[in-house]
Amino acid sequence: MKFxxxxxxxxxxxxxxxxxxxxxxxxxxxxxxxxxSELFLKAGIKEIVEPFKKIDIKASSxxxxxxxxxxxxxxxxxxxxxxxxAKLLGCDSIVIHPSMGKxxxxxxxxxxxxxxxxxxxxxxxxxxxxESKKRIFGSIEGMFDFCKNTRLHRICYxxxxxxxxxxxxxxxxKENINIIKIFHISNRVKNSIKQHYPIYYSEEExxxxxxxxxxxxxxxxxxxxxVLEYLPRFHPQLLPDGLILKDQYEEN
Numbered sequence: 001m002k003f004x005x006x007x008x009x010x011x012x013x014x015x016x017x018x019x020x021x022x023x024x025x026x027x028x029x030x031x032x033x034x035x036x037s038e039l040f041l042k043a044g045i046k047e048i049v050e051p052f053k054k055i056d057i058k059a060s061s062x063x064x065x066x067x068x069x070x071x072x073x074x075x076x077x078x079x080x081x082x083x084x085x086a087k088l089l090g091c092d093s094i095v096i097h098p099s100m101g102k103x104x105x106x107x108x109x110x111x112x113x114x115x116x117x118x119x120x121x122x123x124x125x126x127x128x129x130x131e132s133k134k135r136i137f138g139s140i141e142g143m144f145d146f147c148k149n150t151r152l153h154r155i156c157y158x159x160x161x162x163x164x165x166x167x168x169x170x171x172x173x174k175e176n177i178n179i180i181k182i183f184h185i186s187n188r189v190k191n192s193i194k195q196h197y198p199i200y201y202s203e204e205e206x207x208x209x210x211x212x213x214x215x216x217x218x219x220x221x222x223x224x225x226x227v228l229e230y231l232p233r234f235h236p237q238l239l240p241d242g243l244i245l246k247d248q249y250e251e252n
Contacts (some may be wrong), residue, residue: 001214001222003245004029004060005238006184006229009048011039021051027242031095031227032085033063037078040065045081049088059089060225061126061156061182069101069136072109079114083121093181093225095126095156098136098143106136118152126156126181131163140172147179158184158229159208160195166208170216183217183226185210196231198241214249 007020007030024030032048034040052059062082067075082094099106118125127147129140137143140162147153157180162169173180186196188207199210217226226245228238 001217002029002060002225002250003027003242004031004225004227005242006031006033006063006227008033008035009040009043011036011043017047018051018054021057022055024239024242025055025057027057027239027246029058029060029225031061031063031225031229032059032089032091034065034082037065037067037074041077041081045085045088048085052089059086059091060227061093061095062086062089062091064094064096066097067099069099069105072106075106076109076113079117083117083123086123087121092122093124093126093154095128095182095184097128098130100132100134101136103136103138103146115150115152124152124154124181126154128156128184129158129161131161144172144176144179148176154181155179156182156184158186159213160184160186160188160197160229163188166212169208170213173213173216173220177217177220177222180222181224183224184229185226186229196229196234198230198234198237199228200241201234214245218249 005024005027007024009032010017021030062085064082065078067078086094127143129143131140133139137146143155147155155176185199187199187201188195189197190205190207228242230238
């Protein structure tokens with residue numbers, strides 16, 4: 001397994017993209033994240049991929065900009081551009097949030113427009129776990145069932161979005177490891193809604209023991225990426241945590 005850091009592209013131009021990527025060169029991978037669909041479409045592809053030509057670092061995944069089912073034309077445009085970026089960066093995984101709404105509203109688009117491209121370009125759409133019944137698929141279990149019936153869709157398992165006890169999470173991983181391609185890793189404060197905390201945060205009682213989780217994944221032979229994703233106020237902890245994890249759990 002390989003560790004990565006989520007890094008958001010500066011759609012509003014508030015910081016230097018080259019320096020943001022360079023910061024994590026010793027980790028070896030970053031997830032390139034986008035937020036606003038319309039700003040994403042205005043961003044130049046050359047500007048997005050240029051740092052990867054000059055820095056010894058790779059993209060573990062591309063995080064799809066947020067979208068609404070009420071504007072599927074915008075979704076298609078964002079998808080097509082995201083595919084171009086993924087191919088230029090030599091990355092096969094596109095992480096996507098399940099939007100609010102019903103699966104039926106996007107089923108035709110996925111079948112007719114999205115899946116043929118995924119197949120031809122050898123890419124995977126990795127649906128990020130959310131528990132809300134108001135989102136596509138209705139539940140995490142619904143997401144698992146959907147991905148088990150196709151080879152083009154996979155799971156991005158986000159530990160902060162799954163509000164289960166550790167043993168239940170380990171059971172999720174055991175039963176679905178073959179369809180999980182990416183993990184988003186951060187911790188949650190126990191018995192609280194606070195999430196996306198550092199995995200080894202010591203100032204409050206955390207919900208998850210990541211040493212047990214990583215040991216389990218290593219024993220299972222998981223060979224995908226684990227992407228650290230913390231709240232902005234914890235971003236200074238991303239690099240030191242990533243280096244520790246890389247040293248302890250990555251195989252040379």
